[in-house]
Amino acid sequence: MTLQQVIFIILAIAVIGSALFVVTTSNLFRGALMLIVAFFGVAGFYVLLDNGLFAVAQVMIYIGAISILIIFSVMLTRGMQAMIPRNAQAGSVAIAAALLFLILLLAFGPFRLVVDLSGVPILSALFRTESARVLGGVPWQFANREVPETYIADFGRALVDLNQFLLPFLLVAFLVDAVLAGAIYIARQRKPAEVIAEREAIAKEEAEELAALQPQPNAPTLPQGAIASTADH
Amino acid sequence: MGLQNAINGIPLEWYLIVAAALFSIGLYGVLARKNAVAMLMGVELMLNSVNLNLLAFWRYLAPESAAGLAFAAFVFVVAAAETAVGLALIIAVYRSLKSVDPETLTQLKL
Amino acid sequence: MRTDFAFVGVMIVSAALLMGVTLLAASFLRPKKPNTAKLSTYECGMETVGDTWVQFRVNYYILALVFVLFDIEAILLFPIAVAFNALPLFAVLNVVLFILVLLAALLYAWRKGALDWE
Amino acid sequence: MDAITNLLKIISDFVAELIRSVLGFSPLLAELVTMGIAAVVLITFAALSFMGLTYVERKVVARIQDRLGPNQAGPFGLLQPLADGIKMFTKEDTTPATADRWVYNAAPLVIAVFALATYAVIPFAPGVVGTNLNVGVFYVLAIGSGSIVAILMAGWGSNNKYALLGAFRTVAQLIGYEVPMLLNVLTVVLVTGSMSLIDIINHQTLADGNPGIPHILMLPLPALVFLISGIAETGRSPFDLLEAESEIVAGFHTEYSGMKFALFFLGEYVNALAVSFVFSTLFLGGYAGPILPPYVWILLKAALVFFVFMWLRGTLPRVRIDQMHALNWKFLVPMSTVNLVLVMLVLKLFPTSESAAQAFGGLLVTPWVQTIILAAVNLGVLFTALTLAARAARRFRQAEEEMIMRRRAANLAAAKA
Numbered sequence: 091m092t093l094q095q096v097i098f099i100i101l102a103i104a105v106i107g108s109a110l111f112v113v114t115t116s117n118l119f120r121g122a123l124m125l126i127v128a129f130f131g132v133a134g135f136y137v138l139l140d141n142g143l144f145a146v147a148q149v150m151i152y153i154g155a156i157s158i159l160i161i162f163s164v165m166l167t168r169g170m171q172a173m174i175p176r177n178a179q180a181g182s183v184a185i186a187a188a189l190l191f192l193i194l195l196l197a198f199g200p201f202r203l204v205v206d207l208s209g210v211p212i213l214s215a216l217f218r219t220e221s222a223r224v225l226g227g228v229p230w231q232f233a234n235r236e237v238p239e240t241y242i243a244d245f246g247r248a249l250v251d252l253n254q255f256l257l258p259f260l261l262v263a264f265l266v267d268a269v270l271a272g273a274i275y276i277a278r279q280r281k282p283a284e285v286i287a288e289r290e291a292i293a294k295e296e297a298e299e300l301a302a303l304q305p306q307p308n309a310p311t312l313p314q315g316a317i318a319s320t321a322d323h
Numbered sequence: 324m325g326l327q328n329a330i331n332g333i334p335l336e337w338y339l340i341v342a343a344a345l346f347s348i349g350l351y352g353v354l355a356r357k358n359a360v361a362m363l364m365g366v367e368l369m370l371n372s373v374n375l376n377l378l379a380f381w382r383y384l385a386p387e388s389a390a391g392l393a394f395a396a397f398v399f400v401v402a403a404a405e406t407a408v409g410l411a412l413i414i415a416v417y418r419s420l421k422s423v424d425p426e427t428l429t430q431l432k433l
Numbered sequence: 434m435r436t437d438f439a440f441v442g443v444m445i446v447s448a449a450l451l452m453g454v455t456l457l458a459a460s461f462l463r464p465k466k467p468n469t470a471k472l473s474t475y476e477c478g479m480e481t482v483g484d485t486w487v488q489f490r491v492n493y494y495i496l497a498l499v500f501v502l503f504d505i506e507a508i509l510l511f512p513i514a515v516a517f518n519a520l521p522l523f524a525v526l527n528v529v530l531f532i533l534v535l536l537a538a539l540l541y542a543w544r545k546g547a548l549d550w551e
Numbered sequence: 552m553d554a555i556t557n558l559l560k561i562i563s564d565f566v567a568e569l570i571r572s573v574l575g576f577s578p579l580l581a582e583l584v585t586m587g588i589a590a591v592v593l594i595t596f597a598a599l600s601f602m603g604l605t606y607v608e609r610k611v612v613a614r615i616q617d618r619l620g621p622n623q624a625g626p627f628g629l630l631q632p633l634a635d636g637i638k639m640f641t642k643e644d645t646t647p648a649t650a651d652r653w654v655y656n657a658a659p660l661v662i663a664v665f666a667l668a669t670y671a672v673i674p675f676a677p678g679v680v681g682t683n684l685n686v687g688v689f690y691v692l693a694i695g696s697g698s699i700v701a702i703l704m705a706g707w708g709s710n711n712k713y714a715l716l717g718a719f720r721t722v723a724q725l726i727g728y729e730v731p732m733l734l735n736v737l738t739v740v741l742v743t744g745s746m747s748l749i750d751i752i753n754h755q756t757l758a759d760g761n762p763g764i765p766h767i768l769m770l771p772l773p774a775l776v777f778l779i780s781g782i783a784e785t786g787r788s789p790f791d792l793l794e795a796e797s798e799i800v801a802g803f804h805t806e807y808s809g810m811k812f813a814l815f816f817l818g819e820y821v822n823a824l825a826v827s828f829v830f831s832t833l834f835l836g837g838y839a840g841p842i843l844p845p846y847v848w849i850l851l852k853a854a855l856v857f858f859v860f861m862w863l864r865g866t867l868p869r870v871r872i873d874q875m876h877a878l879n880w881k882f883l884v885p886m887s888t889v890n891l892v893l894v895m896l897v898l899k900l901f902p903t904s905e906s907a908a909q910a911f912g913g914l915l916v917t918p919w920v921q922t923i924i925l926a927a928v929n930l931g932v933l934f935t936a937l938t939l940a941a942r943a944a945r946r947f948r949q950a951e952e953e954m955i956m957r958r959r960a961a962n963l964a965a966a967k968a
């Protein structure tokens with residue numbers, strides 16, 4: 091076993107373990123912390139995949155930004171801690187998730203499972219090719235090459251290349267605009283009654299101020315010092 | 324076992340299995356939790372597993388192409404945007420209903 | 434690439450170990466005579482009232498939100514900055530557009546008073 | 552002469568060679584042990600400089616404020632850090648009964664580890680660097696966000712109102728000032744075309760066709776904003792709102808004492824020193840410099856930056872929280888964004904390399920001319936921003952005065968009636 095394999099297994103255990111903790115704990119704050127551990131483990135996977143840029147970006151975006159937002163909202167919605175962590179359909183969902191994992195494992199795992207579909211009327215027509223009748227052990231077209239030294243610059247160039255990702259790149263900016271506008275509107279929105287009360291209070295205050303500002307024919311304007319002393323008494 | 328195609332001694336399937344596990348756990352988190360914030364955490368786990376898959380395929384199948392990187396980057400962006408709006412909604416709902424359980428959200432207005 | 438990052442891993446592990454050992458050593462050296470008053474939450478001599486429940490400002494959340502959006506911008510702009518010398522003028526103008534659209538978002542938040550600290 | 556210049560390099564090579572000869576049977580093990588020793592040396596350097604800096608800072612600030620500073624322990628109080636260390640080690644450490652024990656105890660560890668991890672990429676001399684990441688600056692920025700999590704952990708784990716409020720305030724400050732930092736590091740990356748700290752230093756040295764211009768001349772505005780946001784990021788005065796004693800006791804580390812408190816303190820100083828090192832690397836040319844050996848240069852430059860930190864601490868009053876946020880979001884961030892755009896345009900319109908000029912058009916200029924144009928644009932942006940801010944502030948004051956006058960008039964009318 092090479093060192094990299096050992097590191098991979100440690101990371102895998104950390105990620106899966108903390109992910110399981112996240113979805114089962116009733117203490118949401120600790121759940122958020124374990125989520126950060128999972129994010130960190132995924133950043134470790136990116137390093138093993140020779141992608142330092144995304145490892146660092148993962149730390150920056152997921153740990154530095156998204157988990158901060160999550161922790162903030164855990165704190166803002168406190169009092170929800172003592173609740174039962176699972177809803178009614180948790181049991182069936184667990185079975186479904188386990189089934190999904192099993193299917194994915196069979197489909198993309200290292201196992202080869204030959205299924206003979208030739209006798210089945212519709213399926214045999216649907217899956218013509220040889221590989222489709224074999225479940226798992228997908229024959230990937232491996233590149234067997236190193237990551238180029240300049241992959242960061244290549245990525246940057248592709249992002250602003252009209253023939254590649256310029257359009258989604260620009261759309262990101264507009265998406266961000268929409269997100270900011272929407273989130274500010276939602277998060278700052280108050281109950282209608284509150285808003286009405288506030289508006290009324292402001293209107294009242296303004297009316298009072300206006301009334302106070304009406305020039306009174308009998309009262310000549312006093313110098314500033316006199317005003318201050320009157321206000322003191 | 325395709326070990327001759329392994330990079331750093333790790334076959335591609337290992338990443339796929341971890342990502343599949345992460346995705347299933349995230350799915351369980353989304354569907355089985357009673358707290359909306361916890362459900363969002365499940366979504367984050369699922370998005371992470373997707374990104375892990377994207378970058379694993381990028382590394383093993385097309386390391387020169389920027390497509391895998393660009394898609395992963397856009398997943399980052401969309402994940403951040405989704406979290407921001409989702410949590411803003413949860414906070415708004417919490418302030419008016421004092422609850423973060425999606426099952427209590429039975430009205431169309433707050 | 435991965436060997437570059439190996440040192441980061443070593444650094445994190447050894448920092449955690451060294452600091453952990455320091456904490457452990459301190460735990461052997463220091464006295465330990467706890468009593469109820471010592472273990473109570475510090476609140477300037479007052480008894481703690483209620484849970485640590487404070488009504489937080491949503492303001493904090495909105496600031497975090499604006500920060501997240503600029504963070505997203507960074508992850509896309511850093512690779513572009515590395516590639517900058519080889520970019521044609523058209524691409525640069527698009528990047529400028531990208532930044533200006535984000536600046537518009539900031540100005541919108543400003544106008545809406547989200548950046549005010551009342 | 553050569554031996555002195557490359558002293559650090561020679562020592563590190565010698566140690567690596569020694570380990571390789573002892574552990575020759577396993578190259579992997581030798582490599583790991585070498586890395587481990589390098590890590591321990593870096594951490595020890597950071598910890599020792601933390602102890603030294605506490606003393607120096609107290610002395611310098613005391614002198615600025617016309618006091619003596621520590622002068623009892625040893626000659627000139629030189630043993631003061633040692634006395635502090637012994638005190639920290641032997642002080643009783645309490646964990647509040649209501650605290651979330653795991654979170655509470657892990658927080659200081661996390662903050663210290665993330666602060667120390669920054670040193671993995673700082674270059675001290677040619678060939679003497681923990682690791683030369685090709686995403687170096689990005690790594691420095693990202694690893695800084697780890698301390699934000701640690702602060703939230705400390706605030707939550709203590710189960711204390713002051714601690715939690717302090718943590719919220721601190722986090723709002725840290726994430727806020729990370730934005731101008733990002734934007735201004737981006738300008739440096741634009742100019743350099745690389746995120747590696749070594750490449751950034753090489754771009755500022757007089758070798759292989761480089762003009763040897765420190766970035767501070769080219770980008771004075773980013774340097775200034777980086778310095779300001781660096782101070783805010785490390786929570787130092789005048790941005791030390793996180794420990795405004797009169798408002799929130801000691802902020803997020805209210806409940807901590809003994810060694811755990813010392814780790815928070817260490818994290819703070821180590822971060823401040825890391826910011827000084829990164830600033831020297833990004834804007835002052837890092838270890839590059841004439842006559843003196845490179846490791847002396849980087850230490851001198853970092854010491855200079857840290858002295859500026861201490862100077863500001865000794866002279867400026869603490870800013871208010873609303874001023875702090877307004878300075879960031881309404882001044883630094885828009886200004887940095889506009890500056891970023893203008894730097895991009897200048898770099899494209901006035902290229903220094905012939906190939907770029909031919910390929911994309913633009914006026915071919917020498918590096919010095921480009922530097923002057925960039926600096927002029929930078930200062931223009933700064934001047935415009937300052938003028939606009941001054942005008943806005945004047946209008947704000949006038950509106951406030953008007954309101955006070957109206958109130959007084961209203962009071963007067965009420966008193967008359």
